[in-house]
Amino acid sequence: MFLAIEWTSAAFHAFLFAADGTLLGQRQEARGVNHITDGAFETALREIVGDWAAEVGRIYLSGMITSRNGWVETPYAQAPASLTDIAARTVVRHIDGLPPLVFLPGVSVRDPLPDMIRGEELKVFGAMGQSSGLVALPGAHTKWVAVKDGRIEQFATYMSGEITALLKSNSLVGKLIPAQSADNPEAFLRGVRLARDRRIGGHILRRIFSARSLVLFEDLPPADISDYLSGLMIGAEINEVIGEYNSPDKQVRLIGAPALCQRYSLALLEAGMTSTVADNAGIAAFQALRLSHAFY
Amino acid sequence: MFLAIEWTSAAFHAFLFAADGTLLGQRQEARGVNHITDGAFETALREIVGDWAAEVGRIYLSGMITSRNGWVETPYAQAPASLTDIAARTVVRHIDGLPPLVFLPGVSVRDPLPDMIRGEELKVFGAMGQSSGLVALPGAHTKWVAVKDGRIEQFATYMSGEITALLKSNSLVGKLIPAQSADNPEAFLRGVRLARDRRIGGHILRRIFSARSLVLFEDLPPADISDYLSGLMIGAEINEVIGEYNSPDKQVRLIGAPALCQRYSLALLEAGMTSTVADNAGIAAFQALRLSHAFY
Numbered sequence: 001m002f003l004a005i006e007w008t009s010a011a012f013h014a015f016l017f018a019a020d021g022t023l024l025g026q027r028q029e030a031r032g033v034n035h036i037t038d039g040a041f042e043t044a045l046r047e048i049v050g051d052w053a054a055e056v057g058r059i060y061l062s063g064m065i066t067s068r069n070g071w072v073e074t075p076y077a078q079a080p081a082s083l084t085d086i087a088a089r090t091v092v093r094h095i096d097g098l099p100p101l102v103f104l105p106g107v108s109v110r111d112p113l114p115d116m117i118r119g120e121e122l123k124v125f126g127a128m129g130q131s132s133g134l135v136a137l138p139g140a141h142t143k144w145v146a147v148k149d150g151r152i153e154q155f156a157t158y159m160s161g162e163i164t165a166l167l168k169s170n171s172l173v174g175k176l177i178p179a180q181s182a183d184n185p186e187a188f189l190r191g192v193r194l195a196r197d198r199r200i201g202g203h204i205l206r207r208i209f210s211a212r213s214l215v216l217f218e219d220l221p222p223a224d225i226s227d228y229l230s231g232l233m234i235g236a237e238i239n240e241v242i243g244e245y246n247s248p249d250k251q252v253r254l255i256g257a258p259a260l261c262q263r264y265s266l267a268l269l270e271a272g273m274t275s276t277v278a279d280n281a282g283i284a285a286f287q288a289l290r291l292s293h294a295f296y
Numbered sequence: 297m298f299l300a301i302e303w304t305s306a307a308f309h310a311f312l313f314a315a316d317g318t319l320l321g322q323r324q325e326a327r328g329v330n331h332i333t334d335g336a337f338e339t340a341l342r343e344i345v346g347d348w349a350a351e352v353g354r355i356y357l358s359g360m361i362t363s364r365n366g367w368v369e370t371p372y373a374q375a376p377a378s379l380t381d382i383a384a385r386t387v388v389r390h391i392d393g394l395p396p397l398v399f400l401p402g403v404s405v406r407d408p409l410p411d412m413i414r415g416e417e418l419k420v421f422g423a424m425g426q427s428s429g430l431v432a433l434p435g436a437h438t439k440w441v442a443v444k445d446g447r448i449e450q451f452a453t454y455m456s457g458e459i460t461a462l463l464k465s466n467s468l469v470g471k472l473i474p475a476q477s478a479d480n481p482e483a484f485l486r487g488v489r490l491a492r493d494r495r496i497g498g499h500i501l502r503r504i505f506s507a508r509s510l511v512l513f514e515d516l517p518p519a520d521i522s523d524y525l526s527g528l529m530i531g532a533e534i535n536e537v538i539g540e541y542n543s544p545d546k547q548v549r550l551i552g553a554p555a556l557c558q559r560y561s562l563a564l565l566e567a568g569m570t571s572t573v574a575d576n577a578g579i580a581a582f583q584a585l586r587l588s589h590a591f592y
Contacts, residue, residue, distance in 0.1 A: 201540030244497025
């Protein structure tokens with residue numbers, strides 16, 4: 001048996017595997033790296049999965065737990081990087097009463113701008129196997145990753161999700177949003193279409209104010225502002241991705257929360273692209289990692 | 297004598313003029329429309345300039361005081377709009393013990409997206425007279441206004457300033473900004489140049505994360521993040537303006553706070569455009585308004 005842990009800034013997620021890669025159990029807690037004080041990572045690990053740790057041959061750790069602010073910092077594997085490159089750059093720690101702790105590296109790119117991922121790379125490998133294509137991991141900081149033959153070739157972080165949240169909660173355009181409103185996919189799509197409308201010059205900075213001006217001219221109901229803004233930002237992000245990758249694949253693999261992936265699917269369709277959602281990509285990656293020759 | 301008041305969301309600014317347009321005095325207080333509760337605008341007016349009000353023939357009011365959230369809402373003059381069009385759409389109120397109150401309209405555009413200004417239009421008229429060109433009013437919501445022969449033809453609001461402030465104060469990229477740091481024009485220009493670098497695909501959403509990743513890879517000192525972000529956003533805004541106005545004038549008239557105008561000047565130079573700063577544009581507009589035939 002082996003144990004694999006996705007330990008992000010916000011959460012702790014453990015997977016217990018049989019030696020052949022069969023998933024035997026999983027546990028999740030909201031005890032992310034950012035919630036652990038005084039570096040008490042070992043204590044948290046023992047509290048959450050101490051019983052499992054006693055039974056396994058090794059423990060893999062991935063995510064922000066391997067960053068400068070985590071438990072053991074691992075150097076980045078530089079893109080292009082395969083799962084084998086990841087395996088080759090692990091840092092192993094031995095602690096009394098625990099099986100070997102295998103800290104996995106993140107992946108970095110330096111050109112044309114530096115960027116880095118820690119944890120997402122495993123999901124990408126799990127979702128893509130040895131295939132090629134464009135992967136998106138929607139979230140506050142959406143990562144867009146270009147994969148070729150099972151190697152991460154290039155990627156970039158788009159901060160649209162966090163900026164949208166800031167605009168909704170704390171800006172002039174957010175002020176008119178009612179406290180409660182139902183999701184409206186039509187309002188979302190209206191935002192996406194506006195982001196793509198090339199009859200209007202400029203990009204997102206030129207368009208955001210319309211979330212207020214349309215309301216003042218009674219052309220957008222306040223209940224729709226939130227979805228409209230979300231569509232505007234995700235639509236703009238997809239435009240930028242198309243700009244960055246020049247002629248990207250018409251097919252995108254999505255990894256993330258179902259509701260958010262659904263929004264990206266809708267916006268991608270507007271841009272003439274299709275998408276599929278990868279389930280359990282992290283689990284598949286840990287299975288592949290354990291079974292890869294690099295670990296024997 | 298006449299009295300003119302710029303009453304914005306944030307501030308109250310009064311100008312006392314002689315009949316021939318000579319400025320006799322001015323007073324400013326941080327009692328903007330947003331600070332007045334229970335609609336007590338008359339009380340505030342009397343408190344701040346009651347002595348002047350007793351001596352003048354009329355009082356002009358401009359800015360958010362004429363909006364739905366202000367004292368007396370005036371209908372927008374629709375662009376293209378001249379100072380004469382503004383004068384033709386004033387709303388006059390008579391209140392015992394005060395001279396006639398002349399509420400000035402704002403200006404709206406509807407196409408390709410609705411937008412509106414209240415107060416800025418007077419500064420634009422004051423700065424431009426009967427000439428033509430591109431005007432920028434830098435601020436949290438920067439307005440870019442195209443003027444032709446003394447008429448406001450088209451304009452748009454760019455929310456870059458507010459988004460930059462949100463990013464600095466409350467986001468992942470803002471977290472590493474030290475509490476105190478000196479202005480660094482080189483860091484600002486680095487951001488402007490990155491915004492303009494077309495070797496990198498995408499626009500602002502693709503670039504913002506570099507304010508964090510460059511720091512993590514020790515290629516940007518934390519003390520420079522704030523200026524770098526500011527340059528990135530103002531540079532992106534100018535790119536969008538160039539996109540919107542296709543081939544804009546190479547010369548831009550700036551109206552606003554000197555330090556911020558200075559930043560716009562630097563960023564415009566990087567884009568191959570020059571700029572001049574208009575001083576006292578609001579005063580010039582009130583003078584022109586009072587002297588225009590529309591008021592006799």
